[in-house]
Amino acid sequence: MEASTTGTNNSVVDPNDLLVIDDVKKHFPITRGIIFQKQIGSVKAVDGVSFSVKKGETLGIVGESGCGKSTLARCIIKLLETTGGQINFDGRDITKLSRSTMRPIRREMTMIFQDPYASLNPRKRVGAIVGEPLEVHNLGSASEIKTRVQELLEVVGLNPEHYNRFPHEFSGGQRQRIGVARALAVNPKLIVCDEPVSALDVSVQAQILNLLKDLQDDFGLTYIFIAHDLNVVRHISDRVLVMYLGKVVEIATRDVLYKEPKHPYTGAxxxxxxxxxxxxxxxxxxxxxxxDVPSPVNPPSACNFHPRCPRFVEGHCDVEEPPLYSFGNGHVAACHYALERWPMDASEIRRASASRAPEPEPEQPLPA
Amino acid sequence: MALLEVKDLRTSFHTEDGIVGAVDGVSFSVEKGQTLGIVGESGSGKSVTCLTIMGLNAKRNTTSSGEAIWKGKNLLTTKPRELREIRGNDISMIFQDPMTSLNPVHTIGKQLIEAVQLHRDVSNRVARARSLELLKAVGIPYAERRIDDYPHQFSGGMRQRVMIAMALINDPDLLIADEPTTALDVTTQAQILTLMKRLQEEFGSAIIIITHDLGVVAETADDVLVMYGARVVEHASVEELFNRPQHPYTWGLIGSLPRLDIDVERLIQIPGQPPSLLRPPRGCRFHPRCSYVMEVCKTTVPELLPTQREPDHLQACHLDEETKDREAAKLLESMMAEAG
Amino acid sequence: MFRYLIRRILWAILLFIIITFVTFVIFFMGPNDPARAQCGGDQARPACLKLVTEHYGLNKPLYVQYWRFFDRLVVHQNLGYSYANGSSVNQTIAKAAPVTASLVFGGAVIWMMIALSLGVYSALRPRSLLDRTAMVFVLIGISAHPVWIGLIFEYVFGVKLGWTPIANYANFFGAPAGSGLPGGPWQWFYHMILPWFTFALLFAALYVRMVRANVMETLNEDFVRTARAKGAPERRILVSHVLRNALLPVVTMLGMDIGVALGGAVFTETVYQLPGLGQNLVVGIQANDFATVQGVVVFATVAILLFNLIVDVLYAWIDPRIRLA
Incomplete structure (x- = not known):
């Protein structure tokens, strides 16, 4: 195993990279106090995440609820200020940009949200919702905007005549199409999709996934696609990043990650x-x-997956934090004892964890 | 004899906009120790079917007809008092959202003990011992201590375990699980599904599992009911359903699902939206979205009939069986071919 | 829980300081000259004005006056002396507070009884005849003015039917010796019954609506469905699962409303000539009696803060999510 760390990648900026995230952290303070609040700790929602996204590719980010994937998305799009690290977008460092200097860049990165019911203002007409980003950035006269909005509605498969309708007149899938049209309006380079299909019915999910793929081909878009559903992420992504408790545990191209996962958490x-x-x-x-996933307030020591890990080695995994070991071709995984084959051999499963002190009420062994 | 036999079940809700036919002529049966999966999208009537059997629909503005025969008794006409004796004792139920399904102001111990004492005339001590036993069986760590905790002190997965403990506490013959893992993360889902399988072996209960996830059905069910627009469109054993699906909607479901075992460049998408039950389409309810639609589909409701090759495989589609076998084979083949 | 309680108490103290200061400033900056008021208004002699001004420290800067007031209030629990007649404000309030308290607590019992029975029943049978009747009652209760209701009640039950007295207060512990006034528990109850209902009507109407809405909402909760699926009978579901959850917000409102009402139920006290805080407040304002008005305000503030504190504790006791947070 090649044990070179790839924690930082800022030395040489690849011109093909649209977005380079370097050691980004987002800690939410926890305060306590009766009248005067003092900080007693922090929730490390995102804790030192580094990766890059190439132009025209889709990077999938998977993880269970509470792993920090949505917080990370909000940091990238600068809806949240980061606690540390650097975000490079299209060759510019946008980490410290002020609201006004950030404005022109906001046109180039937009977001699609999870809940098509909650993310559209119910009192606004579809035309106004989709046209709003155009208005905000002064991109054309009223009639130009209208033409553009109708064009956009058609692109996402809605009837342009429905320009004057309200969101409640549309079904869930159609509302998500409106959300896509809004994200597309300003011709962005990057779209961050935060669980865009998880609120939709199965048959409608496929429509939106196909739409996103078509739009990528037509407009050369770059996506960051965040989801908890591994099937969906696999379908849409070129590369996949797995997060656990605010940290990256594995990054690899889609086929490699799903066929030869290295991190036991990815395997699980x-x-x-x-x-x-x-x-x-x-x-x-x-x-x-x-x-369950432990609390990010007080995460386990060293490798924070170690209390649940089937390959845990006492005295190592709980003492020394694993770096991102490289497995070639950009495949990295943060594990001292990476999986050697997949599917895992029965002998490998729970090999070392048996030595761990069990809970007073151990679960009965589950029949395989 | 079947444990539960449902015949021509119909439920409609009277709303301000009109009558919503939420369940429209559903029939099926569940055998002892068997797992029946009911698959469908939201609004397909899968949950309402089970709530009707349990008598848990709101009384007002709801009418139900048909039969649900449980040990010789029609549950739909049973007196509320007798039905209460069956609920939670012979038939129990767990729900989708473990965060809201437990009463926030009572300890889980109190809620479990209540479940025991509603059906057994036992002391608090006995009921508490039984509750502890079940909490341990569903894998709650430190059960002795946690029994006096409140629901908000448990994680989602642990609350669903508590719900399962509560459902099994009186050794029911049938457990109805309404989307039991939809609100949970994938590793927690795996825990809960494994637990349900193990407990079924231990307790021998029959299970009806309602889900929108074909993966969950494939891994848990023996028999599968596919529902669309308040009706059953296909009913078969799980192997039959996945190897020889006979309804275009089932094909759509299988083809539209991104999955780990198969690679496709483009998902097969079912066009359009699920039907409105307020004004459902005439004839076959799937016809506006079906790419095999014929004239007859627009006027005549297809009956749920057995296929010639496999009498236990029921389907409701006007297409002839030869075409269906061919199309199904084509679909599965195309998916396999792309898988390489 | 302990931490929670301490925080609430400290907040209450801070609020007390702020509220008393604000009221103090408002009165201080008002157009009235208390010294002139005490010396007989326009015919006041300069000597008298000087004496009174110095006695009360009216010529000192605002913060000194406030400090004097605050020191007297907190250290000596003394609310001062009336500018109108020199009597002790402490004594005035000690006499008036039990009257208002009788009215408010009795009224609260009545409005809660009405609200719980009507609210729960109409929530269980929405759109039934009773539910619709209850809604008419709510409408009347909210729109009718207590003075008008009071006069109608007096006329119907007092004058026409002769069932009740139409005015005055009877001391629960017996009338002062030789006063010739009615006294004792029965007379107290007998004199209070009309004021109670008059006072309770508005609140009953508001609370019926709130109880109904909360019960209906709770009936739709998933855990109620769980209880039904367990086989629990409806009565048990209502008592053990619905009511406790549905009444949580009602407890908050009740505490605040009682606190506010203890500052004086002005209209009801006026109609029935009850010598409560409200009446003292009205008289005090008319007489430019800053000390008495300030006394009532301070008393009301303490009552409101105290009841909010009680609510917070009660809430934590009922709701484990707060208690164990």
Missing amino acids: LLSAVPIANPELGRKREPIVLEG
């Missing part, structure tokens, strides 16, 4: 996804993780 996630194939699904031996 993959084996937990139910497969819509009764023969295949029931044959697999799932790695069932015990317990």
Whole structure:
């Protein structure tokens, strides 16, 4: 195993990189006090995340709720101020930009939100919602904006005649199309999609995923696609980043990540996804993780996955934080004892964890 | 004899906008120890079907007809008092959102003990011991201490375990699980599904699992009911359903699902939106979205009929079986081919 | 829990200081000259004015006067002496507060009884005849003025039917010896019954609506469905699962309303000639009696803060999510 760390990548900026994130942190302070509040700790929602996104690619970010993926998205788009680190967008450092200097850049990175019901103002007409970013950035006269909005509605598969309707007159899938049209209005370079299909029905989900793919081909868009559904992320992404408790645990190209995961957490996630194939699904031996994701207020020491890890080695994983080991071709994983084969061999599962002190009420062994 | 036999179940809600036919002629049966999966999108009637069987729909503005025969009794006409004796005792239920399904002002112990004492005339001490036993069985760590905690002190996955403990506490013959893992993360979902499988072996209950996730169905169910627009469109064993799906909607569901085992460049998308139950389409409710639509589909409701090859495989589509077999094979083949 | 309580108490103290200061400033900057008022208005002799001004420190700067007032209030628990007649404000309030308290607490019992029974019943049977009748009652209760209601009640029950007295207060512990006034628990109850209902009507109407809405909302909660799925009978569901959750916000409102009302139920006290705080407040304002008005305001402030504190504690006791946070 090649043990070179790739924690920072700011020395040489690749001209193909649209976005370079370097050691970004977002800590929310926890305060306590009766009248005067003093900080007693922090929630490390994002804790030292580095990666880059190439022009025209889709980077998927997966992780369970509370892993910090949505906070990271908000930091990238500068809806939240970062606590530390650097964000480079299209060759410029945007980390410290003020509101006004950030303004022109906001045209180049937009966002699609999870809940198509909540993210559209119910009192505004569709035309006004989609046209708003154009107005904000003074991109044309009223009639020019109207023409552009109708064009956009058509692009996302809505009837341009519906310009004057209100959001409640549309179904969930159509509302998400409105959200896509709004994100597209200012011709952005990067669209950050935060769980764009998780609130939609299965049959409608496919429509939106196909739409996003088509738009990428037509307009050369770059996506950061955040989701908890590994199936969806695999379908849409070129590369995938896995997060756990505010940290990157693994980054690899899509095929490599799903076929040869190196981090045990990635392995556990993959084996937990139910497969819509009764023969295949029931044959697999799932790695069932015990317990819940720990609180980011007081994360476990060193490798923060170690209390749940099937390959935990006492005295190492809980003492020394693993760097992002490189496995070639940009595949990195933060694990001292990376998986050697996939699916995991039965002998590898829970190999070392047996030595761990069990809870007073251990769960009964689960039949495989 | 079947444990539960549902015949021609219909439920409609009277709203200000008109009558919503939420369940329209649903029939199925559940055998002892078996798991039946009900798949469908929101508004397909899968949850209302089970709430109707349990008598849990709001009384006002709701009418139901048909039969749900449980041990010789029609649950739809049983007196409320008798129905209460069945609920939580013979048939129990767990729900989608574990965050809101437990009463926030009572300890989980109190809520479990209540479930026991509603059906058994036992002392607090006995009921508490039984509650502890179940909490341990569903894998709550430090159960002795946590029994006196309040729901907000548990994580989502742990609350769903508590719900399962509460549902199994009186050894029910049937457990109805309404989207039990939808609100949970994928690793927690795996924990809960594994737990349900293990407990089914231990307690021997039959399970009805309602879900929109074909993956969950594939991994848990023996038999599958596919619902669309308040009706059953297909009913088959899980192997049959995935190997020889007979309804264009089922094809759409299978093809539109991005999945780990198969690679596709473009998902097969079902055009349009799920139907309004206020003014459902005439004939086959799927016809406006179906790419195989024929004239007959627009006027005549297709009956739920057995296929010639497999009498236990029921489907409601006007297409002839030969075409359907061919199309299904084509779909599965195309997915496999792309998988390489 | 302890931390929570301490924080609430400290907040209450801070609010007390702010509120008393603000009222003090408002009165200080008002157009009235208390010295002139005490010396007989326009015919005041300069000697008298000088004496009174110095006695009360009226010529000192604002912060000194406030400090004097605050020191007297907190250290000596003394609200001062009336500018109108020199009597002790402490004594005035000690006499008036039980009257107002009788009215408010009795009224609260009545309005809660009406609100709970009507509210819960109409929530269980929405759009029934009773529900619709209750809504008419709510409308009347909210729109009718207490003075008008008071006069109608007096006329109907007092004058026409002769069931109740039409005015005056009877001391619960017996009338002062030789006063010739009615006294004792029964007379107290007998004299208070009309004022109670008059006072309670508006609140009953507001609370019926609130209880109904909260109960209906709670009935739709998932945990109520869980309780039904367990096989619990409706009565048990209502008592054990619905009411406690539905009444949480009602407790907050009740505490605040009682606190506010203890500052004086002006209209009801006026109609029934009850010598409560409200009446003293009205008389005090008319007489430019700054000390008495300030005394009532301070008393009301303490009552409101105290009841808010009680509500906070009660809330934490009922809701484990707060208690254990």
